[in-house]
Amino acid sequence: MSQKVVEIAGRRLSLSNLEKDLYPSHGFTKAHVLEYYRRIAPCILPHLKDRALTLKRYPEGVEKDFFFEKRCPPHHPVWVETAEISRDDGERMTICLVNNLETLIWVENLASLELHVPLARAGSPETPDSMVFDLDPGEQADILDCARVALILRDLLSRLGLECYVKTSGQKGLHVYVPLNWTGTTFADTKTFSKAMAIVMQKNYPDLVTEKMAKEHRKGKVFINWSQNDSSKTMVCVYSLRARERPMVSFPLEWKELERLAGEGDPARLQVTHGEAVSRVEHMGDLFGEVLVKKQRLPHL
Amino acid sequence: MAVQGIWSGTISFSLVAIPVQLVKAVSPGRVSFRLLHDKDYSPLARRMFCPKQEKMVPPEEIVRGYEIAPDRYLPITDEELESVSPERSRTIEIVGFIDMNEVDPVYYDHPYYLVPLKGGEKPYRLLVEIMHRTNRAGLAKFVLAEREYLVAVKSTDGALALTTLHYHDEILSDEDISPKEGKVEALAVGRMKKSIKTMMADFNPGKYADERREKVMAILKRKAREKGTVEAPAGENVEGEGPPDLIAALEDIMREVEKNR
Numbered sequence: 001m002s003q004k005v006v007e008i009a010g011r012r013l014s015l016s017n018l019e020k021d022l023y024p025s026h027g028f029t030k031a032h033v034l035e036y037y038r039r040i041a042p043c044i045l046p047h048l049k050d051r052a053l054t055l056k057r058y059p060e061g062v063e064k065d066f067f068f069e070k071r072c073p074p075h076h077p078v079w080v081e082t083a084e085i086s087r088d089d090g091e092r093m094t095i096c097l098v099n100n101l102e103t104l105i106w107v108e109n110l111a112s113l114e115l116h117v118p119l120a121r122a123g124s125p126e127t128p129d130s131m132v133f134d135l136d137p138g139e140q141a142d143i144l145d146c147a148r149v150a151l152i153l154r155d156l157l158s159r160l161g162l163e164c165y166v167k168t169s170g171q172k173g174l175h176v177y178v179p180l181n182w183t184g185t186t187f188a189d190t191k192t193f194s195k196a197m198a199i200v201m202q203k204n205y206p207d208l209v210t211e212k213m214a215k216e217h218r219k220g221k222v223f224i225n226w227s228q229n230d231s232s233k234t235m236v237c238v239y240s241l242r243a244r245e246r247p248m249v250s251f252p253l254e255w256k257e258l259e260r261l262a263g264e265g266d267p268a269r270l271q272v273t274h275g276e277a278v279s280r281v282e283h284m285g286d287l288f289g290e291v292l293v294k295k296q297r298l299p300h301l
Numbered sequence: 302m303a304v305q306g307i308w309s310g311t312i313s314f315s316l317v318a319i320p321v322q323l324v325k326a327v328s329p330g331r332v333s334f335r336l337l338h339d340k341d342y343s344p345l346a347r348r349m350f351c352p353k354q355e356k357m358v359p360p361e362e363i364v365r366g367y368e369i370a371p372d373r374y375l376p377i378t379d380e381e382l383e384s385v386s387p388e389r390s391r392t393i394e395i396v397g398f399i400d401m402n403e404v405d406p407v408y409y410d411h412p413y414y415l416v417p418l419k420g421g422e423k424p425y426r427l428l429v430e431i432m433h434r435t436n437r438a439g440l441a442k443f444v445l446a447e448r449e450y451l452v453a454v455k456s457t458d459g460a461l462a463l464t465t466l467h468y469h470d471e472i473l474s475d476e477d478i479s480p481k482e483g484k485v486e487a488l489a490v491g492r493m494k495k496s497i498k499t500m501m502a503d504f505n506p507g508k509y510a511d512e513r514r515e516k517v518m519a520i521l522k523r524k525a526r527e528k529g530t531v532e533a534p535a536g537e538n539v540e541g542e543g544p545p546d547l548i549a550a551l552e553d554i555m556r557e558v559e560k561n562r
Contacts, residue, residue, distance in 0.1 A: 152558070159554040193547065200551040203320065204419055204559075300550045 008102040011079055015109050022061040022111060028247045028274075030111065036241060036274045037108045040249075041101050043286040044239040048098040050121040052085055054234050055096075055112035062113065062243040069112075072096040077106060083122040097122060113243045116234040119190075125231055127183060130291055131190040131298070132235060133176040133197070134169075134225035138210070138218025143270045146174040147262035149201070149209055149222045154255060156197065160299055165291050166258055168272055170242035170250035173222075175235065179294040187231050193298050194226035238288045239281075241274060249277040252287035306549030308445055310391035312415065312428075312454065312461075319428065320421040321393075322552055323445075326412035326462060332517045342531045387449045393463070395439035398432075401455055408466045415454065415461040418552065425461065432456040 004015045018031040037044070055069040072082050072094050081097040098104050098115070107115070119128040133153055135146040150166050153176050157164045164178045180190070198211035201224060210221045217223075228235060242248050251272035253261075261269050272280070308323040336345045349358045365382075366374030417425035432438065438455035443463075450465045 155558045155561075156551070156554055159558060196547045196551055200548055200555055203552075204555050206420070300547045 051117035052095040054116040056114035190229040198224040314395035320418035398437040
């Protein structure tokens, strides 16, 4: 087992197995993974900050088994920030907060390729700071169908006076985020609201949309998963890698770009690779920045 | 002005289910005014006042009581009331078709229209047509804003109209009203019949208007022209009364989005 000790922000960190092929069909090693997260850090860190991280670890790479880890691994360095949260069963649990570069690198050294976080911060776990529409294509539907749904959602939300932002899931779907950042919001509000929108969408686009989770309803349609608006759920963080065959990223798109790509009709163009992600943020910065600061209130509740 | 949806769901009987939206059939004719503070024209809010303690009572200290006798109440909680509220429903289930002539107008409560939603246009037209031809109206139970209503659905000029009906218990008896004394004389009957005949008219609602309302509106128009308006100081946005049903509001917006697509 190879070891390499690095120093980040004055903190020593021992990195292991850097040559391990985590994405074997693309020769993308752990060293590549660490390098990706180091370069994307300025953009991803604000979105991870103060959120209870769920690690999705792939110690033997994306083709082998993975496991979720919610609890902060017990042997974490002393400088890793943690928080106590209550689980659904009432038990207390210590979780990691990825609040700086060294913690991000430490987490990636654990081969946590995917970073999943809740819609609320650890200090206020019942206050979602955004509402999300998780658009998931069923069999025989694809990301272009998701794009159609996302564009309709955007129009609908805009009529309600709400701005929203879209990112790829890094797999087959899209995620539409409505920033709220208002302390009075509850998950009951965001759930009621997103469910109502999903029902209305399904009613008006019965051939394109379903709000039912059951697989048999999803064939050829886009499932609007409103139930993600829950304190016990997590979403893959923007800029996180995904553990697919190729190292794809959950990446924000401009609405104009989504319109154009939807018109071109090539689903592959809606996928952003790790390399593209790094060069894009260098030019455009964090397109998802507003999600963290924009204050909006849900109407009609 | 676009009509605002109050509720949306389906109207159904046997195997038919038609997606519809409920909209108001009448707008209040009364000119309504806001109460303002005459010092700076701020809109005024109502607060609860306890005359005994001579102070304002915050919402969390307010409970409901059912008055049994003067100064004797049965307190009841929101939870207790909620436990007996009907579940929100998305259907108007027709349970029978009745002859509207049998319904005394005293039962009519509030009129609405039903607007067909996407995919419902064809069965909607069919139902309108059949009801028109058979001269029958659908009788249904329907939950709106935590209350279950008895409603009649009938066809009017190619559309479906829904009227909420009063429950039998709400209708006050007219038993004591008709005078029991005195006899109706044949001669008087003939005379009155004749004078009614000379006054026969068609009901022509367009001929009549609320004159006071028109006069109030004329005053307002003149004032707007001559004196202009006054503005309240900017302040906390007072929560407007949103439509009572989120889904109905979304349906409205969806239709607008569709129009512009």
